[in-house]
Amino acid sequence: MRSLLKFLNRILPTPLKSLLTKTLGAALFYFGYKPKQFHNTLPLRKLLNTSFFDYYFYKTRRLNSEELNNKFWKEWGAKYLASFNQTPIPEYYLKEIENLIETKNVKTVFELGCGFLRHLEHLANKYPHLELYGVDITPEIVDHAKALNNPHIKVFVDDVRNIEKYRDILKKAGLIFSYGIFAYLNPVDLEKVCGIIQKHFRGYVVYNDASQKRDLSELIKSIKLSSQSYIHPYPKIFKKYGLEEISSGYSPDKESFNFIGKQHKKNRC
Numbered sequence: 001m002r003s004l005l006k007f008l009n010r011i012l013p014t015p016l017k018s019l020l021t022k023t024l025g026a027a028l029f030y031f032g033y034k035p036k037q038f039h040n041t042l043p044l045r046k047l048l049n050t051s052f053f054d055y056y057f058y059k060t061r062r063l064n065s066e067e068l069n070n071k072f073w074k075e076w077g078a079k080y081l082a083s084f085n086q087t088p089i090p091e092y093y094l095k096e097i098e099n100l101i102e103t104k105n106v107k108t109v110f111e112l113g114c115g116f117l118r119h120l121e122h123l124a125n126k127y128p129h130l131e132l133y134g135v136d137i138t139p140e141i142v143d144h145a146k147a148l149n150n151p152h153i154k155v156f157v158d159d160v161r162n163i164e165k166y167r168d169i170l171k172k173a174g175l176i177f178s179y180g181i182f183a184y185l186n187p188v189d190l191e192k193v194c195g196i197i198q199k200h201f202r203g204y205v206v207y208n209d210a211s212q213k214r215d216l217s218e219l220i221k222s223i224k225l226s227s228q229s230y231i232h233p234y235p236k237i238f239k240k241y242g243l244e245e246i247s248s249g250y251s252p253d254k255e256s257f258n259f260i261g262k263q264h265k266k267n268r269c
């Protein structure tokens with residue numbers, strides 16, 4: 001059964017997989033399967049190898065965005081990240097980051113929503129001269145930082161909405177990058193975070209959101225996907241907060257949306 005699912009997962013096109021998993025989820029929901037805790041969905045997530053169960057879990061639990069921050073990440077974030085961390089870092093994303101580090105004389109890097117440090121660990125190994133910082137709301141990131149025991153990586157357990165506290169890091173960072181966290185912020189909070197970045201940071205930004213399937217540049221407003229996740233019109237929001245776009249668009253596999261920009265000194269508010 002497991003190898004049949006793996007095989008199907010490999011050969012089926014993404015839209016069909018998404019339709020099938022949604023139908024299966026709807027059927028499970030209809031017959032009363034309502035996981036009480038996120039990690040109860042992990043065996044199914046593993047079997048189907050799909051992010052659908054994130055969506056399914058949120059939908060059935062109907063968390064609002066405050067609950068998401070105060071409950072989900074703090075209580076179950078570690079379980080979520082344990083499975084998330086098994087996915088390899090997308091190559092095109094890493095390439096953009098490495099290209100900026102190598103060509104723009106970047107010395108300090110700040111990752112927003114660093115999770116279990118898969119990016120920071122890679123960068124620390126490849127570029128031992130970098131000063132690396134990460135912030136994330138899931139408390140267990142600290143255990144991962146301790147296990148790595150790398151003096152060049154420093155992490156903070158905090159909500160990205162409190163980023164003003166880290167203005168000294170923002171001021172000296174040459175690159176900020178982030179993978180898949182802004183979708184969890186509501187539009188007001190996202191703009192607040194972008195405003196703080198504009199105030200203190202001048203350098204390069206690489207942002208990716210793994211869950212996007214639409215051409216965001218055509219969207220005018222944020223779209224609420226579920227009780228706590230959004231598709232945001234990133235190019236428009238980033239531009240409003242002074243980021244000059246270098247490039248943006250779908251990833252080569254069309255699974256996610258990628259944005260690269262620069263915050264100029266003259267754009268600081």
Ligand SMILES: C[S@@+](CC[C@H](N)C(=O)[O-])C[C@H]1O[C@@H](n2cnc3c(N)ncnc32)[C@H](O)[C@@H]1O
Pocket residue numbers: 069073077081084085112113114115116117118119135136137138158159160161178179180181184
């Ligand atoms: C999809 S995971 C991505 C993790 C990491 N960027 C990676 O690629 O491995 C989303 C991450 O965003 C973090 N997160 C969600 N909301 C956050 C918030 N308000 N402040 C800080 N981190 C947040 C979660 O704890 C989680 O680690």
